[in-house]
Amino acid sequence: MTLRPARILLYAILGLFCLYYLLPLYVMLVNSVKPLQEITSGGMMELPQVWTLAPWHNAWSQAQVGVEATGLKPYFLNSLLMVVPAVTIATVLGALNGYVLTKWRFRGDTILFGLMLFGCFIPFQIVLIPMARSLGFLNLSGTVGGLIFVHVVYGISFSTLYFRNYYSAFPTELVRAAEIDGAGFFTIFWRILVPNSGPIAVVCVIWLFTNIWNDFLFGASFSDFSSQPMTVALNNLVQSSTGEKEYNVHFAGAIMAALPTLFVYIVAGRFFVRGLMSGSVKG
Amino acid sequence: MAAHPAPSARARLRVLLPRLVLSPSLALVAFFVYGFIAFTTYLSFSDSKMLPSYGWVGFQNYETLFSLRMWDIAVTNLAIFGILYIVICSFLGLMLAILLDQHIRAEGFIRTVYLYPMALSFIVTGVAWKWFLDPGIGLEAVMHDWGWTSFEFRWIKDRDMAIYTIVIAAVWQTSGFVMATFLAGLRGIDSEMLKAARVDGAGTFAVYRRIVIPQLRPAFLSAFVVLAHMAIKSYDLVVALTNGGPGNATAVPSTFMYSYTFTRNQMGIGAASAEIMLLTIAAVIIPYLWSELKEDKR
Amino acid sequence: MTQAFLNIDKVTKAYGAVQVLNETNIAVQKGEFLVLVGPSGCGKSTLLNMIAGLENITSGEVSIDGRVVNDVPPADRNIAMVFQSYALYPNMTVRGNISFSMEMHKVPKPEREAKIAQVAELLQITHLLDRKPGQLSGGQRQRVAMGRALTRDPAVFLFDEPLSNLDAKLRVDMRTEIKKLHQKLGTTIVYVTHDQVEALTLSTRIAVMFGGDVQQLGTPEEVYNNPANMFVAGFMGSPAMNLFPAELIELNGAVGVKVVTAGGFITLPFPHGAHLTDQIGREIVLGVRPESMTDPESADHDSHCLEHVDLPVELVETTGADSFVTILLGGKECIGRFRGKSTATAGQLTHVTFDMTRAVAFDPKTEQRLA
Incomplete structure (x- = not known):
């Protein structure tokens, strides 16, 4: 097929946009399961070195929202x-x-x-x-x-x-x-x-x-x-x-x-x- | 001659019942949409401060409103945001739709990925982008961490640039929807006509430019109407992303209205600003509704 | 005056300023099969919907079995209706569709079951009872729609173009079935169609409608043989009745007609016009059916007024059983129905036999029947 290079370019563009749309979701997901200092030290894009569910637990039932620490x-x-x-x-x-x-x-x-x-x-x-x-x-x-x-x-x-x-x-x-x-x-x-x-x-x-x-x-x-x-x-x-x-x-x-x-x-x-x-x- | 009985109760009910069923909804809309619009309109001509008050002050609130620097900023921001948002979303949406229309494998998956942000709350979008664009931990910090230490991207903290971060997040959220609108439009075009165009010797580019895109007018129109009214109404995203800041740099009419009405106790001015928002939307929506519904009338 | 079973008395219908049905009077006797026929927009469906109670009557009265039903809701009019689209409820089985009306009228279940079985038997749809409408063919849907109507034992049966969604062959079959059903049950039927063949084959009486008016109300024979005006003459029959200009003349001491042909003119006797002796010389429009303008062998030899003429042929179209021969009469292309093996050839003279007992005349201005 003569269109081959054009097809590759097409899929590359579409793939790039997939990354663009998924990026914020990725950021939210990986950073919700890593300790805080991994984020603050510039590792936002990286996978967690230490995996933890503590932030989820914290957000759900402990975090300070408004006056009381009830979580969400x-x-x-x-x-x-x-x-x-x-x-x-x-x-x-x-x-x-x-x-x-x-x-x-x-x-x-x-x-x-x-x-x-x-x-x-x-x-x-x-x-x-x-x-x-x-x-x-x-x-x-x-x-x-x-x-x-x-x-x-x-x-x-x-x-x-x-x-x-x-x-x-x-x-x-x-x-x-x-x-x-x-x-x-x-x-x-x-x-x-x-x-x-x-x-x-x-x-x-x-x-x-x-x-x-x-x-x-x-x-x-x-x-x-x-x-x-x-x-x-x-x-x-x-x-x-x-x-x-x-x-x-x-x-x-x-x-x-x-x-x-x-x-x-x-x-x-x-x-x-x-x-x-x-x-x-x-x- | 045959007897002519009066209409039976049942016959009368047949005529009456449908209107009876419709009337609660109509009453709700009449009161809570039109009644409230009238009330707010009245307030915009009143001396209301913290609470509604009914002293008539004429156009004074509007005069004050237009002399306020913050309103000026809000309107300018809305213009910048609205234009960029509509143009970029339409362009991106159309481009992605055309690319996706090339018999792509995994089209369903790609479409799902492009469109999912539309299911999210603007607050969620705002949180994600707020921290991603935050120079302390987001993109800039990541680049520094990766060794590009001179990289600088701090629009969200920059009075002149912060409004563009709202464009970035809003486009991210809605462009997939525009893509879907255009894709539906593309799929609605008669495929025999496209075959005819190819037989006539038109290349892919010419087919799109001369035949397909001109036929997407209805899709353009509905995308425009939806985007324009979303732009004017956008409030959540601004609150979550920048909360109107830094300073007042990203104030828009919706945040202006909220802050004047409920925190600055200038209800009359707040009402006047809401009025301006309504008129702007009405200018877009009413002609649209009119043209959509007029063939239906009987 | 005896009250008709279904009486349509000075009924009109207007939407705002637009009058779609002008004052209409039709009296239908019990057991009659009335067909409302006409082109689309003639008001026939509007009239049917008003009988059904689906549209309001602007003025006038509709009464069924002696009761004025203007303000009676459809369900209480004791009618049943078969719709063009069949209107089968897609979410219910065939059984559910047929039983729905009885359910609504609180017929006890055993009675319903018995009736469903009886109707299904009658229409040969017993094996379909547990299917959904989506799984049925067009003809089967048609039967179910009729079955649904039959359970009601209605005073009047209303059909709204019930065959127009079927293909040609099925349409002929179902037409026969409807006719048989009427003969068997003897119910009063009002049937709307735009197909004049359906009208002629099914009806005991026809109302030909056009422009919101009943143009003619009569038996199929009356409407076919004695059209009241040029519209009816042109609408009923296929190919349509030939309508061409002619002049009334005196011919051998009686009234005749003179018709311009391709080569000159011909004169023909006109027995129907015998009373028009005072109008000799006036222009008329003569109406001759294709079968009354044929080759000598095919002509109706019981007729006492057969006229043989030689005329030039414009065109011959053969359909197997018949040949349709185009001949210019009074400047109009007229069609004669010849035998299939007729030797008529385009461009040549052929023998044409006119059955002048069947010829009719219209006033060119009012388009009404003269003779």
């Missing part, structure tokens, strides 16, 4: 407690909305959808002040419940977008046939739409899970020490100016914060990519 464990749990209900509620609502907006259309529904969709794109700074007030009003300030509420409110736009795009490709004749067969609004949804929604439900759940788990702004704005999510705790750990910087602990903590979403990405990458692509409105 309670915050990891906070994130889980926040993510699971928020994702569930937003997905269910999104599925119902998508169903109405595609199978029970009415005059003006596209405009309503457009108005909902705009909620995906607003800079959340615009809602921080009134939301802080409202959560106080609802007695949800500084609680995991408050964060769940906020994430549901601003997650609906996304889940509605996903389900609307998916259901608009779902044959409306099926819904009409079911109607003639005597099925009502919810029966049709439950018996006809839901059993055929597997892929988009996965896409939507992954997207919401990733977004809500990774959120920082709402967590930083609306939580207190008892309800902080993982991202906020990690940032506090890394930014804290007291004492010596324990880089290895920081890296271990960062990997912990990344693990759930990374796990989802590895297991269901295909759906993750589809979720990203659905950023275009028509899907």
